[in-house]
Amino acid sequence: xxxxxxxxxxxxxxxxxxxxxxxxxxxxxxxxxxxxxxxxxxxxxxxxxxxxxxxxxxxxxxxxxxxxxxxxxxxxxxxxxxxxxxxxxxxxxxxxxxxxxxxxxxxxxxxxxxxxxxxxxxxxxxxxxxxxx
Numbered sequence: 224x225x226x227x228x229x230x231x232x233x234x235x236x237x238x239x240x241x242x243x244x245x246x247x248x249x250x251x252x253x254x255x256x257x258x259x260x261x262x263x264x265x266x267x268x269x270x271x272x273x274x275x276x277x278x279x280x281x282x283x284x285x286x287x288x289x290x291x292x293x294x295x296x297x298x299x300x301x302x303x304x305x306x307x308x309x310x311x312x313x314x315x316x317x318x319x320x321x322x323x324x325x326x327x328x329x330x331x332x333x334x335x336x337x338x339x340x341x342x343x344x345x346x347x348x349x350x351x352x353x354x355x356x
């Protein structure tokens with residue numbers, strides 16, 4: 224298989240072709256004799272997003288591995304399945320109904336009532352002891 228290589232020497236940068244070499248093989252540049260490693264080639268459909276400048280202060284940087292919600296356009300994590308902003312399924316784009324969250328019961332009134340009951344019992348015992356004397 225014929226492969227196209229670019230010399231890794233930045234001063235040279237010669238583009239040349241090699242045949243019968245596999246990924247990982249080392250070949251010498253025909254011009255400067257620098258050793259170059261044969262790398263895997265990716266087609267034009269494998270295009271990486273290149274960020275040339277850092278984002279403005281306060282702005283976020285879009286990472287190509289992140290997902291974008293098809294319903295509201297929010298930037299989500301890599302493994303997100305449900306958008307936390309619009310509750311839609313990222314894979315299908317359909318809105319999802321979440322189960323009602325179980326509300327925790329407020330235990331403060333129960334604790335106050337129990338404390339008052341204990342206090343009343345203690346006061347009753349103290350009054351009985353004082354009255355018997």
